[in-house]
Amino acid sequence: MSDSENHLRLDRVTMAFGERPVFEELSCSFAAGNISVILGGSGSGKSTILRLIGGLIQPVAGKIFVDGEEITDLRERQLRAVRQKLGMLFQGGALLDSLTVFDNLALPLREHTDLGESAISECVHEHLDAVGLSDVDTLLPNQLSGGMRKRVALARAIIRDPLILLCDEPFSGLDPISTRQVEALLVELNQRSGITIVIVSHHVDSTMRMAGRIMILLPDTVVTGTREELQHHTDPRVKAFLTADRNDPDDLIHAVERRPGAQL
Amino acid sequence: MLSFLATLGARSTIFVQEIGRVTVFAAGLSGEIFRRPIRIRRFVDEVFYLGVLSLIIICVCGLAVGAVLGLQGYNTLERFGATDSLGTVVGLSLIRELGPVLTALLTTGRAGSATTAEIGTMVATEQLDGLRMMSINPLHFVVMPKALAMIFVMPLLSALFIVCGIAGGYLVGVHWGVDPGSYITGLESGVTFRDDIAGSFLKALCFGVLVGLIATYRGYTCKPTSQGVSSATTATVVEASVSILIFDYFITALWGV
Numbered sequence: 001m002s003d004s005e006n007h008l009r010l011d012r013v014t015m016a017f018g019e020r021p022v023f024e025e026l027s028c029s030f031a032a033g034n035i036s037v038i039l040g041g042s043g044s045g046k047s048t049i050l051r052l053i054g055g056l057i058q059p060v061a062g063k064i065f066v067d068g069e070e071i072t073d074l075r076e077r078q079l080r081a082v083r084q085k086l087g088m089l090f091q092g093g094a095l096l097d098s099l100t101v102f103d104n105l106a107l108p109l110r111e112h113t114d115l116g117e118s119a120i121s122e123c124v125h126e127h128l129d130a131v132g133l134s135d136v137d138t139l140l141p142n143q144l145s146g147g148m149r150k151r152v153a154l155a156r157a158i159i160r161d162p163l164i165l166l167c168d169e170p171f172s173g174l175d176p177i178s179t180r181q182v183e184a185l186l187v188e189l190n191q192r193s194g195i196t197i198v199i200v201s202h203h204v205d206s207t208m209r210m211a212g213r214i215m216i217l218l219p220d221t222v223v224t225g226t227r228e229e230l231q232h233h234t235d236p237r238v239k240a241f242l243t244a245d246r247n248d249p250d251d252l253i254h255a256v257e258r259r260p261g262a263q264l
Numbered sequence: 265m266l267s268f269l270a271t272l273g274a275r276s277t278i279f280v281q282e283i284g285r286v287t288v289f290a291a292g293l294s295g296e297i298f299r300r301p302i303r304i305r306r307f308v309d310e311v312f313y314l315g316v317l318s319l320i321i322i323c324v325c326g327l328a329v330g331a332v333l334g335l336q337g338y339n340t341l342e343r344f345g346a347t348d349s350l351g352t353v354v355g356l357s358l359i360r361e362l363g364p365v366l367t368a369l370l371t372t373g374r375a376g377s378a379t380t381a382e383i384g385t386m387v388a389t390e391q392l393d394g395l396r397m398m399s400i401n402p403l404h405f406v407v408m409p410k411a412l413a414m415i416f417v418m419p420l421l422s423a424l425f426i427v428c429g430i431a432g433g434y435l436v437g438v439h440w441g442v443d444p445g446s447y448i449t450g451l452e453s454g455v456t457f458r459d460d461i462a463g464s465f466l467k468a469l470c471f472g473v474l475v476g477l478i479a480t481y482r483g484y485t486c487k488p489t490s491q492g493v494s495s496a497t498t499a500t501v502v503e504a505s506v507s508i509l510i511f512d513y514f515i516t517a518l519w520g521v
Contacts, residue, residue, distance in 0.1 A: 056393050080399040087397075094394030096386075108398045156398075 006065065007032035007196050008053055008164065013062030015048055022048050025062070028215055028222060033194040035186065037207040039241055040217030046200040047091065050166045053198070054088055055079040067163060084112070087162035091169045093153035095141040101128070102137040105156050112160065127155040132181050146173040154182060158189060164196045165189070171203040179203070183210055204242055216241055289481050293411055296404040306409040307416075314375040314410070315417030319424070325370055326363075326425040330432025333357055337433070338440050347437075351447035352454030354433035359455060359464045360521065363426035365512050368471035371414075371421060372504040376479040379410050380500040383483025384493035392484075407484055411476040418472030419465050426464070463521030470515060471508050478504045 008030040015022040022045040030036045038046045051057045052064055055071050063072050071082050095104045105124040109115055115123070128134050131151035141149055150173055157165060170186070171179045187210050190197055201207055207214060214230055216223045216238055223230065223238050230238055337353045383406060386392050392402040430451065438444050455461065479500050486496035515521055 051393075054393075054397050056396060076396075076401075079396075080401070083397055083399045088394075090390045090394055090397075092389055094390040096391055096394070097389070107400070111398065111400055153394075 007034075007067060008198065009065040010049065010052065011063040011065070013052065013064060014060045015045060015052065015057075016060050023217070026222065027062075028224065030196060030198050031213065032196050033190070034212040035190050035197045035199065035210055036213045036215065037199045037201055037211040038215045038217065039201065039204070039207060041219075044217040044219070046217060047168050050088065050168050050198065050200055053164075053166060054086060055082065084160075085163040087157035087160065087165045089150070089154050089157045089165070089167040089170055091172070093141070093146075093149040095149060095153055095156070097141050099140075100137065101133075101139055101141065101144070101152050104141070104152065105137075105159055108156065108160050123159065127159050128152070130185055131155045132178070147175060147178050150174065151178065151182065154185070158195075161193060162195065164198070167197065167199045167201075169201060170199060171201060171206050179206060186210065208242070285485070286477065286481055289484070290477055292403055293408060293477070293480070296401065296408045297412065299404055303405065303409050306405070307413055310409045310413030311417055314371075314379070314413050315421060318371060318374050318417070318421060321370060321374060322367060322421050322425050323428045325366065326428025327432040329362060329366060329425075330354060330358065330429030330434075331436045332432075333362070333429065334433035334436030335440075338437055338442065347442050348446040349450050349454075350433065350437045350442050351430075351450030351452075353450075354437070355430055355451040355455050356460065358426045358429040358433075359460045361512075361516075363429065364422045364464055364467040364471060365508060367422040367425045367468065368418065368475060368508045369505055370425075371418060372475050372479075372501055372508070375414065375417075376475045376500050376504050377497045379414070379476075379479040380483040380486070380497045381493060383407065383410070383480060384486040384496045387484070387486055388488040388490065388493055390488075403484075407480045411480045414476030414479065415469065415472040418475065419468040422464065422468035422471075459520075463519065466519070467512070467515055467521055470511060474507050474511060475504045478507065 006029045010026055010028050012025045012027050014024045014026070022043075026045075026049075028049075038049060040046045048057070052059055053066060055064075055066075055074065059072065063070055065071070066082055067085055069082060071079060074082065095101075096107070099107065102121075102124055105127060106120050109120045109123060124137065125134065128137060131154055133148060133151055133155070136144060136148065136152070141152070144152065150170065154167070154170060157167075165186075167186070170182055174182060183206050186197055186199075189195055199207075199211070208227055211227060213224060213226055216230070218235075218237055223233060223235060225233065230242060233239065333354045334350065337350050337357075338347055341347045341349055341353065383392075386402075386406065392406065395402045395405055434444070434447055437447050482496040482500045482503070486492045
């Protein structure tokens with residue numbers, strides 16, 4: 001595979017938290033400039049993949065490559081250089097609750113650029129406008145709703161135009177209009193600057209609208225493909241996953257249980 | 265008997281490992297002190313939260329302890345007809361021992377536990393991971409200003425506690441008939457700068473390092489759950505309080521402070 005197809009790569013990665021295994025010998029890659037979505041059941045290790053790519057946790061075995069560089073054994077200081085290429089939207093937002101929304105967004109600019117305060121202010125307001133929150137800059141994170149916090153966190157994640165954006169459940173807690181707004185923002189960002197986006201989501205409808213490639217973590221295997229490929233996939237669990245929003249939940253359970261060794 | 269020894273061995277191993285981890289953490293933290301950018305603004309904010317917001321409790325407790333010392337001292341000295349020495353007794357007790365120790369214990373309860381809880385909550389809500397992903401070292405951005413502020417405010421709070429204590433002793437002593445001039449003169453003649461004041465300052469500084477280190481370490485390494493934060497906060501109060509009392513003995517024994 002070419003470098004652009006291996007912008008992010010996990011090579012036979014095994015992960016466990018203490019005695020509890022998360023996945024074994026997982027190999028996958030994410031192409032440059034693509035929007036990839038990781039689907040999977042709760043506890044299947046979707047968020048863990050993002051944290052491994054960000055170097056926040058170490059795998060038990062295997063190698064992880066970010067933009068062609070192996071990060072598996074890097075020290076914290078070396079990882080900081082790699083993370084300059086990354087932006088990450090955490091599931092809970094991870095905004096600093098002692099700083100205002102403005103200061104949260106301004107923080108990475110103040111830390112890593114030589115921009116003056118007026119340029120920083122302009123940049124912060126531009127990004128807040130982009131996520132539809134132009135009038136919350138003076139508020140503290142705990143004065144925002146969950147959905148607003150998530151949008152502020154997204155604005156912070158993209159404020160330094162990262163090469164790669166990792167999004168952990170970007171649509172959870174959002175109303176339908178905000179969901180569409182965030183979707184549009186991510187697609188626009190991807191098309192405008194060619195940013196590589198990896199999204200972990202349970203939101204199948206959004207996934208089907210925006211994903212270039214989809215990866216589904218099943219209990220015994222990983223299925224990868226485009227939307228069209230997965231819609232015609234022979235594994236009933238894949239179909240069950242992609243139509244879960246519209247089907248009876250019991251059907252999904254039965255679909256997964258039909259496979260030997262599979263478990264929810 | 266064997267199981268007791270096995271438990272003792274396991275506990276000892278855990279204790280030694282923990283000491284090792286604290287030492288590595290302290291070394292990492294020391295390295296961050298001289299790294300740029302210098303976070304003056306965050307340091308000043310922490311001095312406000314840890315120091316300024318502790319002023320009332322320190323003043324009230326200082327006054328109360330001084331008043332009790334004045335009363336106890338007066339009752340005891342009166343038996344020997346030496347009530348003129350009340351200033352010396354109250355001053356030396358507060359400066360050499362009670363001021364630094366009680367201030368450290370009070371600060372552990374108020375500011376130390378708050379520091380652990382704040383950092384622990386940041387761990388539990390992924391705020392520190394958020395900083396890491398922005399290529400910002402949380403040790404430098406969050407932990408170092410808090411630890412430095414604790415070291416900075418401890419001697420100042422201790423000094424304030426001592427001043428309030430001396431005032432409390434003065435008010436009670438004068439109320440019971442001690443001559444105000446004798447109280448102040450006894451204080452002036454009994455207290456030396458090098459042995460007493462500087463020693464007291466040194467003690468408070470050591471306690472500041474101790475509380476700052478334990479509070480930040482416990483918060484930084486706590487489990488990312490509400491129970492984890494709660495356990496870390498409790499551990500801070502217990503470990504810091506016990507350490508203060510043990511170190512107090514050794515500082516006194518080794519340096520005669």
